[in-house]
Amino acid sequence: MVSDTSTAPIYLLCRNGDYAATVSQQLAMFGLRAVAFPRASALLAAIHGEAPLAVLVDEAGCEDMMLTQVLPMIARLNSGPLVYLSLPMAAQEQIELARAGVTDFLPKPFDSHRLIDQIDRMLEAQSPQPARVLIVDDSETLTHWASNVLTMAGMRVRSVKNPLKVPQLVALEKPELILLDMYMPECTGDELAKVLRQNPAFDGIPIVFLSSETQRGRQLSARRMGGDDFLVKNNDPDELIDIVAMMVDRYRRLRELMTRDSLTRLLNHTHLIERLLQEVARAHETVRPLAFAMIDIDHFKSVNDRYGHAVGDRVIKSLARLLRQNFPGADLVGRYGGEEFSIIFPDASLLRAAQQVDDLRQRFSELCHISGNGEPLTISFSAGVAQLGNGMQTEQLIETADAALYQAKAAGRNQVGLAR
Ligand SMILES: Nc1nc2c(ncn2[C@@H]2O[C@H](COP(=O)(O)OP(=O)(O)OP(=O)(O)O)[C@@H](O)[C@H]2O)c(=O)[nH]1
Structure with a gap:
């Protein structure tokens, strides 16, 4: 049975009720629904009924079957990850479990961050963004052939005959790979490669x-x-x-390391600002609206002080995940700093952006977070939203959103302030 991956459950096979409850609570912090089964027969029936996002199997096993029997059965029924939760084990044992169908190993104590990262990567892999390729060649025949081949493989291809137009086109289109002819009338391919490599903004784009x-x-x-x-x-x-495909994949991995914050996998501060500068320039040029939101988790210092830094990190990560779910793909969300996040809204009015931020605020405030000793806690954020005005510069837009955020905090938190 096919299921909607965003709402599909995570199944956990575990005979220990307390441990199952701990794992389920941690996953709930990220908006994920975990269902625990002490018996393998019930788990297998559930997989038939609703395909899960992933199946977790605890090393302690279940009440009605041996794990060596049940793992291959789960692997046959379930196309998603089959994750084995255990204390560190010998390589031989790991190989045998992999043969039985286990796709991932998570060490105990259960670290929800790692599982969430694994699940998010898997979901992203299910809906990959098409690779952006630029072909630079003066031969119509070759360009036509390569362009057709790559387009049929699901890639987005742009082509250009004149190599002198390439630097401008690369800045505009941000290709993830450039296919370059060696001999063209205006200059040779290696001369062009040398020029491209001199621009740090194009650094790393495979040629x-x-x-x-x-x-x-x-x-x-x-x-x-x-x-x-x-x-x-x-x-x-x-x-x-x-x-x-191989080189674009490698480029994406490298780029992710360079542009993303390691805890949240959102744009880091530098690249968020770079993206905002581009969007501000584009909005002025095209006379289109642009809104910008600053988000700040409420009373976060006391979350850290009362429950510890690890719980604080999980809260940050759960908000980041919510942001990624709500604004997928387009790289418009970043971690501005510690517990502060930003969203860029191209082509959006102030009210539309504020409405989206408020929906997010509502959803975040409904998440149930769990402290180290199992105590449930709810956490909110405040936000400020601003609209780009005539001739307004990026810095001013950030300051205006920040001032609106300050007002939302002063007015009692857990709300969205609008800069009018
Ligand atoms: N756990 C964790 N804490 C962080 C991180 N980055 C920043 N912080 C903490 O976030 C807290 C921010 O606290 P404040 O700026 O004083 O504000 P606040 O307590 O959130 O209160 P209000 O913003 O006024 O609602 C500080 O204690 C930082 O140490 C992080 O990556 N992880």
């Missing part, structure tokens, strides 16, 4: 030469100028797709 050049020395010199790989034109579509 792959696609050329009929077979001379090894010439290929190496092109790579020295900044190219990452060299593909000889041979009309093999599979090779082209494989290399492009």
Whole structure:
């Protein structure tokens, strides 16, 4: 049975009721619904009824079957992760469990952060963003062929004949890979690669030469100028797709490390501001509206003081996850600082942005967080939303949203302030 992955449950096979309750409570903090089963037969029936997001199996096992029997049965029925919760174990044992169908191992004590990260990565992998590729070639035939091959493989392709237009196009389109011809009338591919590599903003974008050049020395010199790989034109579509997909994937991983905050996987401060600068420039240029929100968790210092830093971190992460769920894909949400977050709303009016932030505030305030000793707690945030005015600069927009946030705090917290 197919299920909506955003609301699908997480099943837990565990004979220890107290432990199951702890795991379920931690997952609830991230808005995830866990259902625990002491018996494997009930778990298998449940998988038939509603496909889960993941199945967790505790090493202590269940009441009615041996784990060696039940793991392959779960693996056959369930296409998502099958996660084994255990104390550290020997490699041999791990290999046997992997053979029985276990896809991931989570060490005890149960760390919900790691599971949440695993689940989020899996969900992202289910709806991947198409790779953005720029083809630079003066040959119509080659461009047409490569463009068709990559588009059929689900990638988004732009092509350009004139290499001199490339720097401007790269800044605008932000390709995740550039396929570059070696010999063009205006300049050679390696000359262009050298120019691109001089701009730090383009740093790391993979450049792959696609050329009929077979001379090894010439290929190496092109790579020295900044190219990452060299593909000889041979009309093999599979090779082209494989290399492009592999390099885009590696680029995305590297970029994620550079641009994202490690705790929340949201844009870090530097890249959030960079993104806001771009959106402000675009809004002024196109005379479109733009709104910006600052969010700050309420009384967060006392959360840390009373329940410890680890619980504070989980609260930050649960809000980040909610933000990612509500604003997927477009890189418009960032961690502004410690317990402060920001959202960029391109093309949105003040009221529409404020409404979305208020919906988020409501959902966050309904999450049940759990302290280290199992005590439930609810936490809220306050927010300030501002609209970009005529001629307003980025810094001023941030200050205006911040002032609205300050008003929301002063007015009692757990509310959204509007800068009018
Ligand atoms: N656990 C955890 N705490 C953090 C992190 N970053 C910042 N903090 C804490 O967040 C707290 C922020 O506290 P304050 O700025 O005083 O404000 P507040 O207690 O949230 O109160 P109001 O904003 O007035 O509602 C400080 O105690 C920081 O140490 C983090 O990554 N993890």
